[in-house]
Amino acid sequence: MFISAKSFEAQSKVEFEEFDLDNGLHVILHKDGTNPIVSVNLWYHVGAKDEDSNRTGFAHLFEHMMFQGSENVGKAQHFEYIQKAGGTLNGTTNQDRTNYFETAPSNQLELLLWLESDRMSTLKVNKENFDNQREVVKEEKRQRYDNAPYGSRWGELMKRAFKNQTYEWIPIGSMEDLNGADLSYAQEFYKKYYSPDNAVLVVSGDINYDEAKELVIKYFGGLKSSNAKKKTYKEIIFNQGEIKDVIYDNVQLPAVYFGYKIPGAANKDIYALEVISMILTDGKSSRLYKGIVYEKKIAKQINSFVWDNELGGMLIISATGFKNSNPDEIDKEITLQVNKLMSEEVLDKELEKVKNSIENDFLTNLQTTMRKADLLAHFWTYFKKTELINTAIDYYLNVTGEDIINTAKKYLNPDNRVILYYLPKKENKVN
Amino acid sequence: MANTLVAQDEKLDRTKPPKPGPPKDVLFPDYFDTTLPNGINVLVIENSKIPAVSVRLVFKDAGSYYDGGKFGLASLTAELLTKGTKNRSATQIAEEIDFLGGSINSGSDWDGSYVSLSLLKKHLDKGIGILADVVLNPTFVEDEIARVKEQRISSILQSKDDAGNLSEKKFYKVLFDQHPYAYPSEGTEESVKILSKADFESFYNNHYGPENLILAFVGDITKEEAINFVNTQFSNWNKSSSENRDIKLYLIDDTKPSSVYIVNKPGAVQSSLRIGHIGISRNNPDFIAVTVMNTLLGGYFGSRINYNLREKHGFTYGARSNFNPRIYPGDFSVDADVRNEVTDTSITLIIGELKKIISEEVSDDELETVKNYLTGVFPLQLETANAVASRVINLKLYNLPKDYYSKYISTINSLTKQDILKAAKKYIRPDNLFIVASGDADAIKDKLKKFGDVEVFDADDKVLDPPLEKGE
Numbered sequence: 001m002f003i004s005a006k007s008f009e010a011q012s013k014v015e016f017e018e019f020d021l022d023n024g025l026h027v028i029l030h031k032d033g034t035n036p037i038v039s040v041n042l043w044y045h046v047g048a049k050d051e052d053s054n055r056t057g058f059a060h061l062f063e064h065m066m067f068q069g070s071e072n073v074g075k076a077q078h079f080e081y082i083q084k085a086g087g088t089l090n091g092t093t094n095q096d097r098t099n100y101f102e103t104a105p106s107n108q109l110e111l112l113l114w115l116e117s118d119r120m121s122t123l124k125v126n127k128e129n130f131d132n133q134r135e136v137v138k139e140e141k142r143q144r145y146d147n148a149p150y151g152s153r154w155g156e157l158m159k160r161a162f163k164n165q166t167y168e169w170i171p172i173g174s175m176e177d178l179n180g181a182d183l184s185y186a187q188e189f190y191k192k193y194y195s196p197d198n199a200v201l202v203v204s205g206d207i208n209y210d211e212a213k214e215l216v217i218k219y220f221g222g223l224k225s226s227n228a229k230k231k232t233y234k235e236i237i238f239n240q241g242e243i244k245d246v247i248y249d250n251v252q253l254p255a256v257y258f259g260y261k262i263p264g265a266a267n268k269d270i271y272a273l274e275v276i277s278m279i280l281t282d283g284k285s286s287r288l289y290k291g292i293v294y295e296k297k298i299a300k301q302i303n304s305f306v307w308d309n310e311l312g313g314m315l316i317i318s319a320t321g322f323k324n325s326n327p328d329e330i331d332k333e334i335t336l337q338v339n340k341l342m343s344e345e346v347l348d349k350e351l352e353k354v355k356n357s358i359e360n361d362f363l364t365n366l367q368t369t370m371r372k373a374d375l376l377a378h379f380w381t382y383f384k385k386t387e388l389i390n391t392a393i394d395y396y397l398n399v400t401g402e403d404i405i406n407t408a409k410k411y412l413n414p415d416n417r418v419i420l421y422y423l424p425k426k427e428n429k430v431n
Numbered sequence: 432m433a434n435t436l437v438a439q440d441e442k443l444d445r446t447k448p449p450k451p452g453p454p455k456d457v458l459f460p461d462y463f464d465t466t467l468p469n470g471i472n473v474l475v476i477e478n479s480k481i482p483a484v485s486v487r488l489v490f491k492d493a494g495s496y497y498d499g500g501k502f503g504l505a506s507l508t509a510e511l512l513t514k515g516t517k518n519r520s521a522t523q524i525a526e527e528i529d530f531l532g533g534s535i536n537s538g539s540d541w542d543g544s545y546v547s548l549s550l551l552k553k554h555l556d557k558g559i560g561i562l563a564d565v566v567l568n569p570t571f572v573e574d575e576i577a578r579v580k581e582q583r584i585s586s587i588l589q590s591k592d593d594a595g596n597l598s599e600k601k602f603y604k605v606l607f608d609q610h611p612y613a614y615p616s617e618g619t620e621e622s623v624k625i626l627s628k629a630d631f632e633s634f635y636n637n638h639y640g641p642e643n644l645i646l647a648f649v650g651d652i653t654k655e656e657a658i659n660f661v662n663t664q665f666s667n668w669n670k671s672s673s674e675n676r677d678i679k680l681y682l683i684d685d686t687k688p689s690s691v692y693i694v695n696k697p698g699a700v701q702s703s704l705r706i707g708h709i710g711i712s713r714n715n716p717d718f719i720a721v722t723v724m725n726t727l728l729g730g731y732f733g734s735r736i737n738y739n740l741r742e743k744h745g746f747t748y749g750a751r752s753n754f755n756p757r758i759y760p761g762d763f764s765v766d767a768d769v770r771n772e773v774t775d776t777s778i779t780l781i782i783g784e785l786k787k788i789i790s791e792e793v794s795d796d797e798l799e800t801v802k803n804y805l806t807g808v809f810p811l812q813l814e815t816a817n818a819v820a821s822r823v824i825n826l827k828l829y830n831l832p833k834d835y836y837s838k839y840i841s842t843i844n845s846l847t848k849q850d851i852l853k854a855a856k857k858y859i860r861p862d863n864l865f866i867v868a869s870g871d872a873d874a875i876k877d878k879l880k881k882f883g884d885v886e887v888f889d890a891d892d893k894v895l896d897p898p899l900e901k902g903e
Binding site: 035036037072075080081083084085086087104105106108109110111117131133134136137138140142143146147149206218219222250251252283286290294297300320322323349352353355356357358359360363364367368369 | 456457481482525549550586588591592593594696698700731741745769770799800803809810814815
């Protein structure tokens with residue numbers, strides 16, 4: 001049957017057009033007319049790694065300021081315009097980038113571009129709004145980190161694994177630095193990083209390429225660039241010796257966190273590391289789930305993921321024990337399974353299983369205009385190769401058993417890791 | 432702090448927002464809907480954007496409403512389906528489904544039990560074989576029962592670390608009292624401990640059958656293919672499961688004056704608040720009016736409550752209100768995490784907003800914004816096949832009118848300020864609130880007395896303090 005013979009690629013391929021404006025803004029357009037909606041996703045290439053060590057949390061606090069008004073948009077009006085247009089919006093800050101995104105009915109595209117270009121060029125930061133958002137961010141920190149069980153785990157891992165290196169702190173920052181954040185620095189920060197030549201704009205959804213291009217030029221073409229130089233990032237050091245620590249938290253169950261240092265997002269070893277992570281914990285038949293959770297019953301849950309920042313990250317493995325689990329035993333079993341990756345070649349069937357799962361995840365990721373916009377921005381920002389949205393899958397599918405052994409040997413030795421135990425504070429035990 | 436605009440930009444007037452283009456029609460996608468002779472309601476929601484399919488099974492009258500005091504029974508029964516069948520062990524099920532790159536998940540909430548399969552279309556044949564096996568032939572073996580019980584008890588213990596979880600559980604407990612909705616679907620440490628193989632078998636026999644099954648095929652699949660799968664796998668399923676189902680209705684006293692419940696979390700730096708009372712059922716004819724009213728009150732970022740607590744006062748990262756409708760009336764509640772020092776002020780502000788919404792008409796502008804928002808985001812909420820399927824399944828699960836979604840936008844647009852005030856007066860009662868705060872009791876207790884009698888509990892729900900009037 002002709003219809004069912006349509007190829008996988010043809011059905012799911014993400015077509016796009018991309019170009020640079022004279023001011024350096026990179027623009028990616030993707031047409032998907034399935035639904036009458038459009039997503040705009042604007043990435044500024046600035047994140048926590050650009051902060052000074054005495055101004056942690058600033059990039060994220062500044063993200064909040066971007067919703068507080070610009071020359072032609074008053075306080076609270078940014079949200080109001082978009083919500084009144086039937087749209088949704090938000091922003092996020094991570095180690096490497098800050099993104100602003102909205103999805104709305106497709107007849108509202110011009111409004112979204114007007115709003116984004118207004119705050120890219122004429123943001124207004126005043127003391128009242130700055131102080132208000134400082135308090136909001138402090139509440140965010142309390143809610144998601146300080147008052148949350150295991151809430152400090154990523155910060156504690158990073159500060160040990162990346163001591164005196166890039167990525168030493170996480171984007172939420174410290175309470176002390178948030179309290180000390182000053183308005184005048186916000187102006188400087190804005191000028192330096194919120195410039196067209198430090199951004200990529202993606203428009204994805206029910207668009208016409210020519211009309212969308214014209215609108216982007218209309219609103220962004222006239223903006224001026226800062227041509228600012230970024231700081232020199234500190235070097236990331238591998239194999240700095242194993243670091244082990246215990247943290248006592250307001251928790252009932254012990255947990256163990258492993259972080260193996262890995263290279264930056266665009267390094268080819270990342271593909272094999274992703275495959276390794278899936279061999280270890282993806283699905284109930286994965287090595288660690290089956291071994292530690294199901295058969296040995298020494299942990300109640302196990303996860304892993306590749307935290308691939310731009311310049312370097314970690315392969316994280318985390319396990320939560322039962323009340324009486326011995327963290328040393330969990331530690332020993334994880335280490336055993338990790339070491340096995342270096343000495344025994346993965347069976348073809350196991351590798352095929354992982355690749356089936358990668359294929360599934362890859363395709364289900366392409367369902368929404370917003371998710372596609374985010375991936376397009378990702379591949380441009382870190383790889384300068386937007387086409388990877390369609391081809392990255394091939395790199396995963398080409399990982400061999402030998403690649404896995406070599407990659408494991410390269411990154412997964414004890415000298416290259418941090419291990420943290422989270423244990424219940426004695427006085428907080430319930431039961 | 433402006434980047435200077437260059438000359439060519441002079442003609443562009445940035446002072447006013449651009450006008451939208453002509454709106455496009457939003458149509459709720461067509462779907463196929465049929466009922467088989469054995470009672471299975473088959474739905475097909477076709478969408479070939481990506482070569483993937485999900486198959487979603489919903490068993491009505493199989494939620495934790497029917498736990499019958501054995502809290503966690505419905506939920507663990509659902510979980511155990513994938514832990515062994517007459518043909519496959521738990522390990523085999525995991526290996527086979529993982530090999531296809533897909534997943535099978537099962538679980539329950541108060542109103543139903545769910546099993547779902549997601550995978551790429553090319554693996555569908557094999558996947559449906561496994562799915563049918565876990566639904567039709569579960570064995571509830573002792574070893575697996577022990578394992579999931581231990582896991583569950585640990586999860587319940589772990590959830591006591593989370594302030595939001597503590598306040599939510601306490602809120603449901605005091606609000607629903609003797610009603611089954613008072614207990615979490617996951618169960619309690621005590622209730623899960625005593626569940627037995629016989630309990631699971633009997634729940635399965637009484638609540639899983641073709642006549643209460645909604646079977647939805649979603650994604651890159653035609654109705655012919657779907658029907659073919661159903662005929663091969665499910666058409667011989669003829670058991671009747673309904674005769675032992677005990678449908679009991681419960682009355683709730685919702686006229687009590689406001690009262691305060693603190694779940695003590697010593698040393699907490701925030702209070703996690705849950706404030707509300709009984710809400711409405713999902714098929715309440717006022718549901719859409721209530722949704723518009725609640726969205727304006729606390730249902731989206733631009734709502735009154737969030738603006739007041741977050742943008743105006745900086746007391747919280749976010750505050751919202753919700754009607755959580757179920758088959759029977761669920762709750763209405765406001766939730767926010769606020770720092771200790773402003774806990775009482777935040778509650779005062781929230782109650783102020785509740786009083787305002789029942790006493791004054793909303794402004795034309797506020798209503799227009801909310802109407803535009805809700806009608807505008809409607810097509811955004813229909814972007815994926817699974818999102819559409821969830822809505823179609825809700826029509827069936829909650830017995831909503833067939834044209835509910837095709838009339839959704841026009842119903843919203845027909846509502847007036849008077850309708851909103853009417854809905855608020857009817858469904859919001861600021862004098863009958865259950866006010867729950869999980870936080871540091873020593874830091875917040877005294878300041879909360881002004882809202883009603885205060886009782887203090889620990890994370891295990893043991894009373895720490897008698898009501899203040901009686902004790903101290």
